[in-house]
Amino acid sequence: xxxxxxxxxxxxxxxxxxxxxxxxxxxxxxxxxxxxxxxxxxxxxxxxxxxxxxxxxxxxxxxxxxxxxxxxxxxxxxxxxxxxxxxxxxxxxxxxxxxxxxxxxxxxxxxxxxxxxxxxxxxxxxxxxxx
Numbered sequence: 001x002x003x004x005x006x007x008x009x010x011x012x013x014x015x016x017x018x019x020x021x022x023x024x025x026x027x028x029x030x031x032x033x034x035x036x037x038x039x040x041x042x043x044x045x046x047x048x049x050x051x052x053x054x055x056x057x058x059x060x061x062x063x064x065x066x067x068x069x070x071x072x073x074x075x076x077x078x079x080x081x082x083x084x085x086x087x088x089x090x091x092x093x094x095x096x097x098x099x100x101x102x103x104x105x106x107x108x109x110x111x112x113x114x115x116x117x118x119x120x121x122x123x124x125x126x127x128x129x130x131x
Contacts, residue, residue, distance in 0.1 A: 006065045008057060010038045021061050026125040028067045032078070032118045033057050034110065047084045047116040051091045054119045059095075062123060070099055071123035077105040078118040088117060 006021035006028075007013055013020060021030045035050025036043050038057065044050050059069055075096065079085060085105060096103075101121070110118055 004065070006061055008038045008061065010036070011041075020057075021065050023065045023067075028062060028065045028071070028123040028125070030058055030061055030121045030123070032076070032120040033061075034112075034115045034118050043114045047079065047081075047087055048091060050115075050117050051088045051119070054117060055091070055095050058119060058121055062121075065123075067123045067125060069095060071126055072096065072099055072101045072121045073124050074122040075101050075103040076120040077103065078108055078110060078120075079105065080108070080110055080116050082107050084116060 004023040005019040006023065008020045010020065012018075018031055020033070021028055023029075033054045034043070035053040036057075037053055044053055062068055062071065075092075077088070077092070079088065085107070092103075110116075
């Protein structure tokens with residue numbers, strides 16, 4: 001199977017030389033995704049809204065690649081303040097609560113000061129009933 005590159009059209013992808021996602025066989029590797037709304041290039045103020053925007057971008061990227069959130073087997077979460085952890089847990093639970101991928105949460109600096117959360121996922125394509 002050929003390798004496919006998935007883009008959101010974000011200017012960061014071209015400048016920094018990366019793809020939003022790479023599909024290789026039954027795997028999809030989604031790059032670290034921050035809260036930018038790539039249509040408007042606006043970063044929401046709150047960590048909660050940034051998390052929702054990250055997840056919307058990831059969900060669309062997975063769909064464009066032929067995957068879904070249900071295929072996610074691994075997540076990495078990066079937040080810039082320990083206080084954000086409890087604030088984003090419910091949002092993450094809304095999206096991944098029934099999927100329950102292996103997950104890691106780190107508190108660290110991110111590339112730009114307005115970034116409060118970054119999320120990276122790995123997905124493995126499942127054979128679905130009727131497929």
